[in-house]
Amino acid sequence: MPRCSKYRKIDSRKVLAQNYTDKHAICSMKNLELKAKCSSLESVRRQLVNIKAEYRETVEQIDTYFNAPKGRVKLREIDGGKAYLVYYERPYGAESRFSTYQMWDIPSPGAFKEIMSTVLGMKVIVEKLRELWLYGDTRIHLDRVANLGEFVELETVIRSQTEREAWREHQRVRDAIGILEGDLIAGSYSDLFSELYK
Numbered sequence: 001m002p003r004c005s006k007y008r009k010i011d012s013r014k015v016l017a018q019n020y021t022d023k024h025a026i027c028s029m030k031n032l033e034l035k036a037k038c039s040s041l042e043s044v045r046r047q048l049v050n051i052k053a054e055y056r057e058t059v060e061q062i063d064t065y066f067n068a069p070k071g072r073v074k075l076r077e078i079d080g081g082k083a084y085l086v087y088y089e090r091p092y093g094a095e096s097r098f099s100t101y102q103m104w105d106i107p108s109p110g111a112f113k114e115i116m117s118t119v120l121g122m123k124v125i126v127e128k129l130r131e132l133w134l135y136g137d138t139r140i141h142l143d144r145v146a147n148l149g150e151f152v153e154l155e156t157v158i159r160s161q162t163e164r165e166a167w168r169e170h171q172r173v174r175d176a177i178g179i180l181e182g183d184l185i186a187g188s189y190s191d192l193f194s195e196l197y198k
Contacts, residue, residue: 027102027103028100028101028102029100029101029157029158030098030100030101030157030158031098031099031155031156031157031158032096032097032098032099032154032155032156032158032163032166032167032170033090033096033097033098033099033153033154033155033156034095034096034097034153034154034170034174034179034184035151035152035153035154035184035185035188036151036152036153036180036183036185037149037150037151037183037185038142038149038151038152038183039150041131041142041144041150041152044140044142044152044177044178045142047177047178048133048135048140048176050176051172051173051176053133053134053135053173054133054134055131055132055133056132056133056134057131057132058130058132059078059129059130059132060078060079060080060127060128060130061076061077061078061127061128061129061130062125062126062127063075063076063077063125063126063127063128063189063190064077064113064116064125065122065123065124065125065126065188065190066116066117066120066121066122067120067121067123068120071087071088071089071090072086072087072088072089072090072188072190073085073086073087073116073120074086074190075106075109075112075116077109082105083106083109084104084105084106085103085104085106085112086101086102086103087101087102088100088101088102089101090188092186092187092191093186094181094184094186095184096154096167096170096171096174098158123190123194124190124193124194126145126146126148126189126190126193127145127146128143128144128145128146128189129143130142135169135173136156136169137156137157137158137159137166137169138154138155138157138169138170138173139153139154139155139156139157140152140153140154140173141153141154141155145189148189148192148193148196151185152179154170154173154174154179156170156173
């Protein structure tokens with residue numbers, strides 16, 4: 001069950017849309033995730049409209065990944081304004097898999113980035129344009145990642161439903177937008193950059 005103490009009385013869609021505006025709010029959640037290469041984001045958009053998914057927003061994101069002894073740690077800056085620290089653990093594999101993550105609002109991202117870079121060391125910076133759609137408890141990300149290409153991510157948030165129900169919804173969206181086995185990505189964007197420039 002997700003724990004997001006400062007948002008318990010807020011509509012869950014606001015949490016899903018990343019409206020973590022209360023200073024230093026902490027949120028801990030569980031997802032069922034999938035990432036895949038995409039040859040046509042326009043085709044995916046048409047399928048999302050067909051299943052009545054809801055378009056929410058398009059934002060520019062800069063993710064600064066830091067070296068971490070466990071899991072992944074990144075500072076996410078959105079449209080040059082709000083920022084938050086994300087720590088998550090997710091198995092490596094080219095299939096749908098469960099992940100857990102925690103998020104903290106960061107009021108001074110520039111200074112925070114300097115501190116984290118000094119303490120942990122900076123791994124890679126990922127810049128992308130992200131289009132967010134919602135279908136039930138599933139977030140659909142249509143990403144244009146600088147120097148990498150176009151991708152689709154599915155994140156089905158585990159809230160009041162069971163894991164089996166989450167799997168069913170997740171698979172429904174995957175089938176609707178036509179994600180193929182050969183397009184699946186095992187790691188994160190940071191992993192793709194590491195492989196590209198190693």
